[in-house]
Amino acid sequence: MALSEELARIGPNATTRPFWEACLRRELRIQRCGSCGRFRHPPLPGCPHCGSAESEWPLVSGRGRIHSFTIVHHPALPFLAEAVPYNVVVVSLDDAPGARMISNLLDAEPGELRIDLPVEVWWDEAGPDVVLPCFRRAR
Amino acid sequence: MRDQTCIVGTGTTAYGRRGDFYERGQVDQIREALDLALAESGLDRRDVDGFASYSVDANDPSLLAPALGIPNVNFSNLVFGGGGGGTCGAIANAAAAVIAGLAKVVMVYKVITQPPHMRFGAAYGSAQVAADPMSDFHRPYGLVSPVQFFALLFQRHMHRYGTTTRALAEVAVQTRAHARRNPKARRQEPMTIEDHQSSRFIAEPFRLFDCCQENDGGAVVLVTSAERARDLKAKPIYVMGGAQGGDSLWGQGLTSQNQPEDLYTSAGHRHLAKRLYEMAGVGPSDVDVALFYDHFSGMVLLQLEDYGFCKPGESGAFVENGGISWQGGRLPVNTHGGNLSEVYLLGMTHVVEACRQLRGESTSQVDGAEIALVTAGPSNLPTSSLLLRR
Structure with a gap:
């Protein structure tokens, strides 16, 4: 469940749409440079490492x-008053080295959240046209 | 660039609580600060012919020149980016314009007035909550305020190096001690380590006393050629160097959290530090006093590392051993009280305090201070920094 309806909206453009369309299918696809093979996230129209505009969207675990x-x-923000305290996590993806995602860990008990904790993606139907990749403890 | 231009006048308005001067308006406050800077320098308002600012400043020359009685506009320029990343870059742009002959006297200005409907600390506040392609990757998760972004970086620093919140407390407490010697500082109440450690969490590991203030006020700094400066009233403060930009792979690292691991636990200023020292022809051991942009206490620690005053991971020990104290510290830091305890004017008061130190006029004067380092706010690219000498 998203933290707040007001925040859980997305406004993709041509660069970011492949990510969000994959999310609607419950697929996590991370942009990878078609030339040097490095991952990047959030999506960008060019590779920060080699400058290539070629990119692909492999499925990751x-x-x-x-x-x-x-x-x-x-x-x-006023409409987050009901949501606090809440966590925000930065996740390093196992099979997309160099890419990190900002998200929420949905099943963290107080005091349990720690750096290096293994996690896995968990899909959050935040709205009719928005599926947000969130995370839970790895099973 | 080295030593070709000088800061010849500084002015700061009265400081108010958040919203106090909103009705009065920003241009009127810029006028108040300009008049003070002109009086300090001995220049006339008709001498000013250039404008430089930063942080999406809405006060452009079409508003300012007529209202300030400035007859000729020969240069105007705005550094990219929000927040306080552009303070030193704006000074460097002013210096560059003077050196290039585009303008003779450039005023660098910044004023904050907070409207009643929006707080500065909510960067993605009510007006900006709309979806857009870049904020889609953090806003939906409630990552919407600068303190939260910086908390993520600092948390990783604690994990990697064993830095503690006690080090944050040292920064807050030392900065408050400096503020209490400065009659103009807004925060005059004493603060102990225990006060800091018992203040409420805003975004872990940052507590209330790790955060800068929200307030109203403004400042103006005047830059002209070294030659002109010699005949003016104020003791000239030479611009040794001004670096603006950063490491490309830092990029939008603050809001995207995707900078390479080695940069992740920095303030994003290493590239600037290298360039700045090269421009000025000096190194960290030459710096007598540092004015580090302190939107959050933890970023003072990371900047101590980026600018080479200690090794990566050692800033906690540096401050816990009294390293940033006005009296006896290896590197006195934020002797005016900083953004944390003096006032938050997006870094302008750091430039002003550097000038005071180099003129021997600080309320926490460092004996014989000759060279001052000033940094602008760690943030997304570009940020900036400055070396000044007397």
């Missing part, structure tokens, strides 16, 4: 580890 996290106590 959705498994990864917590790279960093914060627990938000102060609601920066």
Whole structure:
């Protein structure tokens, strides 16, 4: 369940649409340079490493580890007052080296969240046209 | 660039609470700060012929020149980016314009007034909550405020190097001690390590006392040629170098959290530091006082590392051993009280305090200070920094 309906909207463009369309199919696809093979996320029209505009969208497992996290106590926006405290995690993906995703860990008990915790993607139907990749502890 | 231009006047308005000066408007505050800077320098308003600012400043020359009584506009320029990343870049642009002969006297300005309906700390506040292709990758998860982005970087630093929140407390407490010696600082209450450690969490590991203030106020800094500066009233402060930009792979690293691991636990200033020291022909051991942009206490620690005052991972020990104290510290830092405890004017007061230190006029004067380092806010690219000397 998304933190807030107000925030769980997306406005893709040509660069980011392949990611979000894959999410609607419950597929995690991460952009990879078609020339040097390096992953990147969020999507960009060119490769930051080699400059190539070629890219592909391989399916990845959705498994990864917590790279960093914060627990938000102060609601920066009024409609987050009901949601605090909530976590925000940065996930390093096992089979997309170099790519990190910002997300929420949905099943973390207080005090359990830690760096290097193994996690896996968990799909959150945030709205009729929005499926957000979130994470849960790896099973 | 080295030593060809000088800061010849600085002015800061009265400081108010968040929203106090909203009704009064920004241009009027810029006028107040400009008049103070002109008085300090001995220049006349008709001498000013250039404008430089940063952080999506809406006060463009079409508004300012008529309202300030400035007859000729020969240069105007805005550094990309929001937040306080462009402060030193704006000074460097002013210096570059003077050196290139585009303008004779450039005013660098910034004012903050906060409207009642929106707080500065909510970067993706009510007006900007709409979906867009870049914020789609963090906004839906409630990552919407600068303190949260920086908390992620610092959490990883703690994990990688064993840095503790005690080090954050040292920054907050030392900065407050400096503020309490500065009568103009907004925060005058004493602060102990325990006060810091018992303040409420905003976004872990950052607590309330790790965060800068939200307030109103403005500042103006005047830049002209070194030759002109010699005949003016104020003791000239020479611009040794001004670097703007950063490492490409840092890019949007703050909001995307995707910078390479080695950069992830930095403030994103290493590339700037290298360039700045090269431009100025000095190194960290030559710096007498540092004014580090302190939107959040933890970023002072990471900048100590980026600018070479200690090795990566050693900033916690550096501050816990009293390294940033005005009295006896290896590198006195934020002697005015910083964004944390003096006032938050997007870094302008860091430039102003550097000038005071180099003129021997600080309320926490570092004996014999000759060279000051000023940094602008770690953020997405570009950010900036400056070396000044007396």
